[in-house]
Amino acid sequence: MDNSSVLEHPVWMEIEQESYQLKLDYELIPYKRDAGFRAPDELKKVHSLGRSPLLELEDRETGKKKILAESGYIFQYVLNHFDKTKSLGNEDSDKSEEIQYYLHYVEGSLQPPLLIELLLSMVQTAAIPFPFSYITRKVAEKIGEKYSRGEVKNQFDFIESQISKNCGYLVDGKLSAADILMSFPVDSAFKRQFADPKQYTATDKWLKNLKTLDSYKISKNKAEAYGEEC
Ligand SMILES: N[C@@H](CCC(=O)N[C@@H](CS)C(=O)NCC(=O)O)C(=O)O
Structure with missing residues (x-):
């Protein structure tokens, strides 16, 4: 560049x-x-x-x-x-493949239920006149109950188990591209209360650890200088 x-x-x-x-x-x-x-x-x-x-x-x-x-x-x-x-990759080809997997996993499996939860939360707070608001909120509640909430739990249980068995990171006990790309949806999900950090202690610790990196702080500062909340 x-x-x-x-x-x-x-x-x-x-x-x-x-x-x-x-x-x-x-x-x-x-x-x-x-x-x-x-x-x-x-x-x-x-x-x-x-x-x-x-x-x-x-x-x-x-x-x-x-x-x-x-x-x-x-x-x-x-x-x-x-x-x-x-x-941010790995010399070992199996580990390198695991990192590639997460680059697909984020958008393919983790983001869809989080996006559904986001849309449902927007329906819950939308300015819709009564009694239509009652119906739309009930429908949103049902979709959350039948699909997205359980699916978010499924994904977060998986992430928690991977971080726990990989010594605090997603792959091979050390920082990789997988951790960096995954940090954004996990952070948003905690902030929006779609998942509770208290239930996912290894994931919470992993995220807090990533936030101490100079590279993370620098990009956060850059985004905040443009008025973004991080
Ligand atoms: N699968 C795409 C998703 C891109 C995407 O949906 N980006 C969001 C922001 S995180 C966006 O541009 N939203 C604005 C819109 O949909 O109008 C990726 O991983 O880059």
Whole structure:
């Protein structure tokens, strides 16, 4: 990526060169959600699906640009092209495959029930006039009860067991891309009370531990500087 495009933010500029997990320079470009909690139309100018995250890459020598979508694919690309020392991957091929598995697992299995819970919570608080609100809330409650709540529990039980048997991380007792990509949905689920950190003590400890990383703090500072709550 082109160094000249890095934004000047003195608060974290001092330490960022040494502290990035992969020692990469990047610029964060925020796209604010609209009143309906959807991505703004401008995001469609970057990628026609208009969803985030997206990764824009530019080759310093040739000027060739690439736009990557899908968080798991973006992470896989970053590992393949920028993690030459495998600091977020693994030298062991079985362990490396486990990391790849989590890059798919996040969007394929964990996010769907969390998204359903989010939509149901929006239905519960939507400004719908009585008596329709009574019906919509009952339907939302039933869907949560019959499917998403149990499925969130299923997923969190799985995550808890994996972290417990891998010495506090998802793969091989050490930090990898799997932990980083998984931290976002797990953190959101705890914050939105879709899962209770007190019931998932290993997962809670894992998340708190990730939050002590300099690289985590730097990205959090960047996002907060743009008005994002982290
Ligand atoms: N499977 C996609 C999901 C992308 C996605 O849904 N992103 C959300 C933000 S986390 C979004 O852009 N939402 C705005 C919208 O749907 O309008 C990925 O992993 O990147």
